[in-house]
Amino acid sequence: MQLEALVVVQKPNPRSPRSGAPMSLYLQTEVEALALQKWGGQDGLDKERTRRLAKRLERAQAKAGTSASQQSASQQSTPEGGLPTADCLVDRRGDAGASSSAAPRAQQQLRELPEFITERIRDFRSGNTADWRGAAGSRGDGRPVLYWMRTALRGHENPALDVARAAAERRGVPLHIAAFLLRSHTHPTERRYSFWMQGLRDTQLELRQQGVELLVYLDGMSGPQSEGWAALTALAAASSLVITEEMPVSPYAQWTKDLAAALPPDVAVWAVDTACLYPMRLTARAPAKAYIFRSSTDRPRRERLQRLPYTDGATDWARLLGGAAAVAKGMEELREDPPARGPIPEGLGWDPLNLSAPGADIAALLAQCDWIDRRVPAVSHMHGGSGEGYARWEAFRTKGLDLYAAHRNNALKRDGVSRLSAYHHYGMVSPFKVARDALLARSNGATKYVDEFFTWREVAHAFCLRSWPVLENVQALPQWAQQTLGRHSGDARECKSMRQLEEGTTGDHIWDSMQHQLKTTGELHNNLRMKWGKAFLPWLPTPDAAIAAACHVNHRYALDGCDPCSYGGILWCFGLFDKPMGAESTPIFGQVRRMTTSSIANRLNWNAYRALPVAAFGAAAVAGPAAAGGAGGGGTQPSIESFFKPRKKARAA
Ligand SMILES: Cc1cc2nc3c(=O)[nH]c(=O)nc-3n(C[C@H](O)[C@H](O)[C@H](O)COP(=O)(O)OP(=O)(O)OC[C@H]3O[C@@H](n4cnc5c(N)ncnc54)[C@H](O)[C@@H]3O)c2cc1C
Structure with a gap:
């Protein structure tokens, strides 16, 4: 069946009334049915869409390559005379420092942000779209703009950074970028904070190349003002605008809320979505089903992906569109030869950490923090950071x-x-770049990856934005689940203590092994x-209690x-x-899908799984061993088995 067989209405084309070619209007349902038929169902249709999108991106890349090389030839010479890559990841504009201390520009030169960026800005207090041009466009009273960086640890393709830069420039005021490692995190473990700080180290270097100093505060370790929250509040209160990432879970969302409440009303607080391709705030209600979310957001998301990445000149297109290996290598080189520190605001009242200073040792720093939970130690097989x-x-x-x-459900394939x-949680890699790269691969595997990445990751973000702060109890569940679980709330249970759960000593051999792996490798x-x-x-x-645990x-x-x-x-x-x-009669679960650990024993070769190396790939595989430095050391490749308790004789449950 082709288009000719469908019902069609012809109307004059309002866009080109003189050409005489009419518009052909079809019924959406009929066109959708035809497309499904033509491409052999939803999977085939998705594949075709991906193929077309990849072609468009390829064309855009080719075009961008040309303009990037033209730009690079005129602005800076690269050794090969081609695209700036590794050591030219960010430009060295003479006015790069404008980001940290922006001189007011003439009105006609003011930076415009594309809709792809502005639609991501939410006024945190009102929940509405922030009045980007109105508020940010008005000349400020000299008070700086503060970007409080938490979960977008990157100096490239970071919409929060783009907004902060442009806002400071429009107001003609300095931009401060600061990260606070606070003791009030719900889980201030050594594992979390060392991974986080490794990421901050890379970002600090990357931003320094742009002439900006990322001010890093570690609670209790940053000089006279020894409370991070007080230091943050003081810095924010002295600003006219505070920008941070939209991260709709605790502790981040609670922190933003607390800060907004502590600041005078003339300090605006904006949350910017740096994580999702289709901004989470555009989904009006908490999505109930992933497949509905997928079909309603797929097209607008892909439209966004087709646009070229926004760059304000501080990062070049080559970086955004080029190979990830070059970016990783560039980070490694930055670590070896760190740029000079950027300017530190006068009267700050605390000493920002220099995470790449000679001898700077993240593990040693954290060892001095009495509030760090060392019972969950840093891992040695995986290190934070964009590199x-x-x-x-x-x-x-x-x-x-x-x-x-083919491999994603096989736990034996560590590189499956x-x-x-x-890395996505801390925004150490750009999700936009990952999505573009995956689309360009154009294989079945890539299509599945993109679907997982877009649908499951973004439905979770949209859901949390609309459901926070009731995420840790049954109120977050759909009605049918609340009801069936409620009807079974009195069923007999074999309760375990939190200690048994955390230590992996429940007596269920397989579950305990999984918990040991999570506990020791993260x-x-x-x-x-x-x-x-x-x-x-x-x-x-x-x-x-089960959700909370x-x-x-x-x-x-x-x-x-x-x-x-x-x-x-x-x-x-x-x-x-x-x-x-x-079946409603199923004890405890009722109608909720039940799964047991014994199903793993039937499907997975448990012994082979335990013998797998923990680190299958990563920096050591691509960028060389230097990238693995930092807290916790690295280099060794223990097997998963070494993290398990001594094997019991007992067979899998
Ligand atoms: C009980 C439970 C707890 C989980 N806790 C976390 C968590 O704390 N943090 C977390 O990021 N994910 C969590 N997930 C989702 C999923 O397990 C992980 O995202 C995935 O295992 C990450 O591995 P990967 O990067 O190799 O994923 P890949 O298979 O390579 O997928 C690529 C990316 O897509 C996204 N993604 C893949 N699967 C899912 C999924 N099911 N839900 C949401 N996003 C997904 C992730 O960003 C992931 O990095 C949890 C799932 C379950 C069932």
């Missing part, structure tokens, strides 16, 4: 992406999945994680914990985004 993140992505893109559809979720394969999460319901006295254990040990995807995954175990699957 390692892009190296990991490049290794997966070249070795694992095409096979993703990207293992990038912790990672757990998605396929195992689902069964791991399902175990909480029968082991805690109430569904509320799963969140606690996940966030405390997982490197990617405290993320919207954490809630997407955990709440899925209790019925979120799912449909009634079981």
Whole structure:
């Protein structure tokens, strides 16, 4: 069946009334049905869309390459005379310092931000779109703009940074960029803070190349003003505008709320979405089903992806469109030869950390913080930062992406999945770049990866934005799940203590092994994680307690914990985004899909799994061993088994 067979109405074309060619209007339902038929169903249609989008991106890339090389030839000479890559990741404009101390520009020269960026800005107090031109366009009273950086640790393709830069420039005021490592995090573990600080170290270097100093505060370690929250509040109160990332989970959302409440009303607070391609704030209600979310957001998301990445001149297109390996290598070189520190605001009242100073040792710094939870130590096989993140992505893109559809559910394939979720949580790699790179691969694996990345990751973000702060109890679940779980709340349970859960001593051999892996490596394969999460319901006295316990254990040990995807995954175990699957008579679960650890034993060669190396790829594989330096050391490749308790004789449950 072709278009000719469909009902069509012809009307004059208002865009080109003189050409005489009429517009042909079809019924959407008929066109959709035809497309599904032509491409052999939804999968085929998705593939075709991806193919077309990739072609468009390729053309855009080719065009961008030309203009980037023209730009580079006129602005800076590269050794090869071609695209600036590794050591030219960011330009060295004479006016780069304008970002940190922007001179007022004539009105006609004011930077415009594209809609792709402005639609991401939310006025945190009112919840509405921020009046970007009105508020940011008016000349300020000299008070600076503050970008409080938390979960977009990158100096490139970072919409919060773009907004902050442009706002400071429009107002003709300085821009301060600061990160505060606060003791008030719900899980201030050594693992989390060392990964975070490794990321900040890369970002500090990257921003220094742009002439800006990222001011890093570590609670209790940053000089006279020894309370990070007080230092943050003081810096924010002296600003006219505070910009931070939209991160709709605790502690980040609570921190933003507390800060907004503590500031005078004339200090605007904006949250900028740096994580999702389709901005989470554009989804009006908490999505109930992933497939509905997918179909309603797919087209606008892909439209956004087709646009060229925005660059304000501080990063060039070559970086945004070029190979991730070059970016990773560039970070490594920056670490070896750090640029000079950028300007530090006068009267700051505390000493910002220089994370790449000779002898700076993140592990040693954290060792001096009495508030750090050292019972969850840093991991040695995975290090934070854009350098390692892009190296990991490049290794997966070249070795694992095409096979993703076939391997993603096989926990034995350590490189069957990207293992990038912790990097995404802290925004150490650009999700936009990852999506573009994946689309260009154009394989079945890449299509599946993009779907997972877009649908499951972004539905979780949109859900959390609309559901925070009731994410840690049954109120977050759909009605049917609340009801069925409620009807079974009195069922007999074999309760475990929090200690048994955290230590992995429940007596369920397989679950305990998974918990040991999570506890010691900070990672757990998605396929195992689902069964791991399902175990909480029968082991805690109430569904509320089970959700809270799963969140606690996940966030405390997982490197990617405290993320919207954490809630997407955990709440899925209790019925979120799912449909009634079981018989109402099933004890404890009722109609919520039940899964047991014994199903793993039937499907997975457990002994082979335990013998896998923990670090399958990453910086060591792509960028060389130097990238693995930092807190916790590195280099060794222990097997997963070495993290397990001595094996019991008992067979899998
Ligand atoms: C009980 C439970 C707890 C979870 N806790 C977390 C968590 O704390 N943090 C976290 O980021 N994810 C969590 N997830 C989701 C999922 O397990 C991880 O995102 C995934 O395992 C990360 O591994 P990867 O980077 O190799 O993913 P890949 O398979 O390579 O997928 C690519 C990316 O897509 C996204 N993604 C993939 N699967 C999912 C998913 N099911 N939900 C949301 N996003 C997804 C992630 O950003 C991921 O990095 C949880 C899932 C469950 C069932």
